[in-house]
Amino acid sequence: MTQEPAEVFAAFRHAESLVARRRPLDALVALAPVLAAEPDAPSVHLLAGRAYLNSAQLLRAEDAFRRVLELDPxxxxxxxxxxxxxxxxxxxxxxxxxxxxxxxxxxxxxxxxxxxxxxxxxxxxxxx
Known part of the structure; x- marks a missing residue:
């Protein structure tokens, strides 16, 4: 099932707010459909990287930040x-x-x- 752009954007904003409220694991759950819908969006990987870093998933954070840099050096x-x-x-x-x-x-x-x-x-x- 494909998500509408407005739904993807809303999910991204929700994940952003969760990271800001120091709820990185919840943010990663909210971000999962956004990553699926926008696999080449640097902003999505950057937010995932922040959530991984804030939840001490350091190897996943590293992978996410390296992906951002592949997309936007x-x-x-x-x-x-x-x-x-x-x-x-x-x-x-x-x-x-x-x-x-x-x-x-x-x-x-x-x-x-x-x-x-x-x-x-x-x-x-x-x-x-």
């Missing part, structure tokens, strides 16, 4: 989120690479702070 937030996901997996050198790119694309303070944290950990602990 210029998405600086996806680079930042991928960097944070890799950082939580203690893959510091990979995280640093993604965070450096995010900062180069858009030097937001949040991105710069995350890069500083990862760079400091690498300096103390080594890259891994």
């Amino acid at each position: 210029s998405d600086h937030y996806a680079r930042f989120a991928l960097g944070k996901t890799l950082q939580r997996q203690s893959r510091l050198t990979e995280a640093q690479t993604q965070l450096r790119m995010a900062v180069a694309m858009n030097p937001l303070p949040e991105y710069q702070e995350a890069l500083g944290e990862v760079s400091a950990r690498i300096a103390v602990e080594g890259g891994r």
Whole structure:
């Protein structure tokens, strides 16, 4: 059964609100039909990645953010989120690479702070 565009949009907005209310597992349930209807929409994968990250499903989050970057390599937030996901997996050198790119694309303070944290950990602990 194909969903109408208005239904897909409403489901996406509902999933967004669930992520904002820190209910990532419920958001993923709401997002499932949207992912099926819009498999090549970067925004859908980005929202899924955020929900996965917020529910500590780090490998799924990584896959979702990498999919966003396949679809839109210029998405600086996806680079930042991928960097944070890799950082939580203690893959510091990979995280640093993604965070450096995010900062180069858009030097937001949040991105710069995350890069500083990862760079400091690498300096103390080594890259891994």
